[in-house]
Amino acid sequence: MRGHRQPSAPLAVVLGVLLTVSACGTELGDPGGGAATQTSTSSATVEEVLGTGIVMQRSADASPELCVGPVAESMPPQCRGPVLAGEFSWEDVEARQQGEVRWTDETYHGVGTYSPDGGEQGTFTLTRPLTTEQPQGYRPLRVGEG
Template sequence: MTRHRRHLLALALGAASVIALSACATPPATPAAADAPPGHSLGSLSPAPPEGEVIAQATVMDVDGTVELCLGAVAESYPPQCSGVPIANWSWDGVDGSETSGKATWGTYAVQGTYDGEKFTVTKPPIMLALYDPMPFPDPTGGKAGAGDDATLTGIQDELPGILGDGYLASSPENGWLLVDVVWDDGTWQDAANADYGTGVVAIRSALHPVGEQVGPSGQSSTGAAPGNRT
């Protein structure tokens, strides 16, 4: 082999080595979340059902054997009316504090059980809310004023029911925040709201709380950080 050919071969091998090393040194690109263009995370992401048991303070409404856990608004009619999460195994046996009118029986209780994303399964006898002494739930705002103005918060409020669907319960602007009540959130929707609207604007409040959830010294939950501070 001539000196010229050996030189060309060495150059080719060197170039191949540089390319190979570059490929090894460059981390793989992180795939973008499916169906989540910028500003639309809430329309594409949903929280997974809770792994353990949860507790809720709510009205239990039984209309002709169809029982629901009403976590949102309850109409002040007689009997009251609401739309809630189906309860799979409710029994009124041994449960005090209920009222009945026609085919409807209802009462307000602290109810503990499991939630699979569609239905609630009771695991312990319910406690009448009048006798229930709950732990304080965490303040999702951390006691600080939010960064939203009235026009921004109203605009977000108008679009959230369509975005969150059946998971949405209610919302209200307060102290620079849009406080949004949902059936369940494990932090997924809070993170998505931070991504879509910026931190310090939307505070997601879950109606279902993991059993044993506690408030830390800073007002944050032991199971999750305040809006905008999740890691």
């Protein structure tokens, strides 16, 4: 047949790679078993980690943060941490408030993923609800790691 060409070998290889990459993205591990869960994507592996600290919101228009470092014992307390994303509600924790500042006195544990992007100290996205009981089998969150 005239005018009909077979795709060149390099084009066929590129198409095959694109199809293979688009099929990636499976979850490894048992999310219900307490072991660390990893999600594999074409460019990186995202590991669930354990964030431990108090929750603080500096003002009504600020995002809540999980303060994973030192806490200044002023009134209200002062601390820094990654922005807390995912399914979080102040209704799920015991909180105090002074002016626009809201915080927890109790330490909470959250399982989630950390991204150094978003906020001064990154973003910690919950994959499980905050709890006062420390889950086992997760590497601790280290702010600044990517």
